[in-house]
Amino acid sequence: MPKQESINEKWDVQLRKGTLELVILAALKTRTLYGLELLKLLHSFETMKITEGTLYPLLDRLKRDGMVKAFWRQEGDARPRKYYQLTEQGKAKLVALTNRWRQSVADIENLIQTPNQHTINPEGASDV
Structure with a gap:
């Protein structure tokens, strides 16, 4: 029998694949975040731990699709950050x-x- 941890990891990967767009849009619902800030927020949830290599291409796609806008902001002496x-x-x-x-x-x-x-009715639809 597979270890519970292995089952959870596989489940989490599949869950993330299906919900990541929703999660990112929800995270940006009422605030503007820069990429690393968004990544840290996602990491605060057990099932939403992703890599930068997953996040940034998705943000780029959401931008191309018109779901988010991105802009650069300079804050003090720190290097500029791209906000979404x-x-x-x-x-x-x-x-x-x-x-x-x-x-x-x-x-x-x-x-x-x-x-x-x-x-299940003969046409395949569920009846309650």
Whole structure:
């Protein structure tokens, strides 16, 4: 039988793959963050520990897709930092993804709690 840690690691990787865009948009919902700050925030959550090599290409894609905007800011003598902020399009996508996430969690929880209440009709759709 596989070790529990190995099972959790594999699960976390798959969970991150499916939710990382939602997580990043949510993190930027009410604040502007620079890349390393965003990475540290994600690392504060057990299942969202990613590398810079994963974060920055995703931020670049979100920028190209119009979900976030990026700008450089100089603060004191430190080198300039690239900050990320949600656009109106990003806010709309966050709402859509959040609704989808919540529906998915509700569906899974329903199945876990009441697995025998669901039947399958001949067309393949579930009836409750």
